[in-house]
Amino acid sequence: MPSAVQREQAYDRERDQQPWRKWYKTAKWQRARAEFLADPENQFCVRCRANGLLNPGIYRKDGTLETNRRRMHLVVNHVQRHHGDEMLFWDRNNWEPLCPDHHDIDVQAEERQGTGGGSKV
Ligand SMILES: [Zn+2]
Numbered sequence: 001m002p003s004a005v006q007r008e009q010a011y012d013r014e015r016d017q018q019p020w021r022k023w024y025k026t027a028k029w030q031r032a033r034a035e036f037l038a039d040p041e042n043q044f045c046v047r048c049r050a051n052g053l054l055n056p057g058i059y060r061k062d063g064t065l066e067t068n069r070r071r072m073h074l075v076v077n078h079v080q081r082h083h084g085d086e087m088l089f090w091d092r093n094n095w096e097p098l099c100p101d102h103h104d105i106d107v108q109a110e111e112r113q114g115t116g117g118g119s120k121v
C-alpha cells in the first residue's frame with residue numbers, strides 16, 4: 001500500500017506531465033487571470049464568502065490572518081474541471097476566485113478523488 005504522501009507525489013508527478021500545465025505559464029493566461037481578479041465582482045474568495053467571510057486573499061479559510069506572504073492572494077479556479085479541455089479552460093464563466101486554502105484543500109482533494117465535481121457551494 002502506498003502511503004498518502006506517496007500517492008500525493010505520484011499525483012503531482014502525473015499532473016505536471018499534463019500538456020495543459022503549460023497553459024498556466026503563458027502570457028495569455030497571466031493577463032486573463034490578472035484581468036479577472038481585477039474585476040470588482042472577483043475581489044473575494046467565493047467559498048469564504050459563502051461562509052460569511054469576505055476574504056480578498058489575506059485570510060486563511062478559518063478566518064485567521066494569513067502570515068505567509070506567498071499565499072496572500074486569490075487564485076483563479078475552474079469551477080468545472082477542464083481536464084485539458086481548452087474551451088473550459090479559457091471560459092471565464094467557468095472561473096471563480098478562491099483563497100489559496102480553498103484552492104489547495106478542497107479543489108485538489110476533489111481532483112484526487114476523481115469526482116471532477118467542481119464547486120459544491
Ligand atoms: Zn476561501
